[in-house]
Amino acid sequence: MRKNFLTVCGLSICMVAALTGCGEEKNTETEVKTEAATEARTEEEKAEEVTETATEAGTEEEKTEATTEAKTEEEKTESKDDNSSEAADNAPAPASDFYNFVSDPSSYSWEINGPVQSSDFKWDSFQLVDFDGDGTPELIATCVSEDRPDGGMQHYAIVDNTGNGLSISDIADGVASAGGYRGTAYYIPGTSIIYDLSNSAPTGAPGATIYAFENGKIEYKEGGYCEPDPEDPSDWSKGTWNWGTEEISEDEYNNKLNSLTQNQSGTPLNEINYMDKDSMLKELQK
Numbered sequence: 001m002r003k004n005f006l007t008v009c010g011l012s013i014c015m016v017a018a019l020t021g022c023g024e025e026k027n028t029e030t031e032v033k034t035e036a037a038t039e040a041r042t043e044e045e046k047a048e049e050v051t052e053t054a055t056e057a058g059t060e061e062e063k064t065e066a067t068t069e070a071k072t073e074e075e076k077t078e079s080k081d082d083n084s085s086e087a088a089d090n091a092p093a094p095a096s097d098f099y100n101f102v103s104d105p106s107s108y109s110w111e112i113n114g115p116v117q118s119s120d121f122k123w124d125s126f127q128l129v130d131f132d133g134d135g136t137p138e139l140i141a142t143c144v145s146e147d148r149p150d151g152g153m154q155h156y157a158i159v160d161n162t163g164n165g166l167s168i169s170d171i172a173d174g175v176a177s178a179g180g181y182r183g184t185a186y187y188i189p190g191t192s193i194i195y196d197l198s199n200s201a202p203t204g205a206p207g208a209t210i211y212a213f214e215n216g217k218i219e220y221k222e223g224g225y226c227e228p229d230p231e232d233p234s235d236w237s238k239g240t241w242n243w244g245t246e247e248i249s250e251d252e253y254n255n256k257l258n259s260l261t262q263n264q265s266g267t268p269l270n271e272i273n274y275m276d277k278d279s280m281l282k283e284l285q286k
């Protein structure tokens with residue numbers, strides 16, 4: 001009986017031990033699985049952090065690139081403005097003032113013959129000409145395009161640096177849409193002489209105006225004209241010839257005109273070899 005009891009106890013102890021061992025194994029498996037899952041989540045979180053960091057880095061890089069591009073464009077604009085100002089500052093006097101005028105004629109204002117203003121024109125053509133023979137050329141500007149307030153009339157601005165700013169004078173020629181003027185303006189290089197020869201519509205009677213370029217301005221000097229005979233306006237010899245307020249003969253008129261214009265040897269202002277804006281700005285920087 002006792003032997004049987006001990007046997008039963010022994011079997012019970014073995015069963016308990018076996019069951020305990022199985023429980024420990026199961027617990028160990030659960031712990032391993034839990035640790036693996038934790039490690040998997042940790043690795044996933046790390047991957048997400050790396051992705052987020054890369055994305056943030058990419059965004060920051062894009063922001064940096066955008067900022068750099070914006071700064072570059074701003075620097076280009078500032079550089080262009082600085083270069084323009086520097087070019088004007090570095091141009092020899094009086095070229096620096098001429099440079100400013102050519103860069104933006106609309107920022108200047110001067111008197112124009114006729115019912116127009118200087119700002120009505122697109123001054124697009126320029127040249128340096130020594131009108132008065134002092135060895136320092138003046139600047140002449142014109143608008144060669146026929147897109148003008150009066151398409152038939154071409155205006156010229158003669159610009160001089162007087163040492164106290166720019167002095168600008170206007171003269172025009174061509175075919176007026178009203179008033180009957182048909183004429184051409186001329187200059188004789190280095191002499192200060194500028195003159196205008198015209199014919200009055202509808203008779204074609206001649207007229208002449210003599211100017212001098214003095215003290216930075218075009219100054220009127222004298223002039224004459226023929227007033228046709230109303231009975232025979234096409235025969236100018238029958239007309240009245242005048243110089244200033246004096247009535248003279250046709251021969252005297254021609255003699256005066258030739259003596260004042262060196263036998264009408266001037267160069268037409270509309271035949272000057274003009275430069276465009278960019279070419280003149282480069283010329284003024286030399």
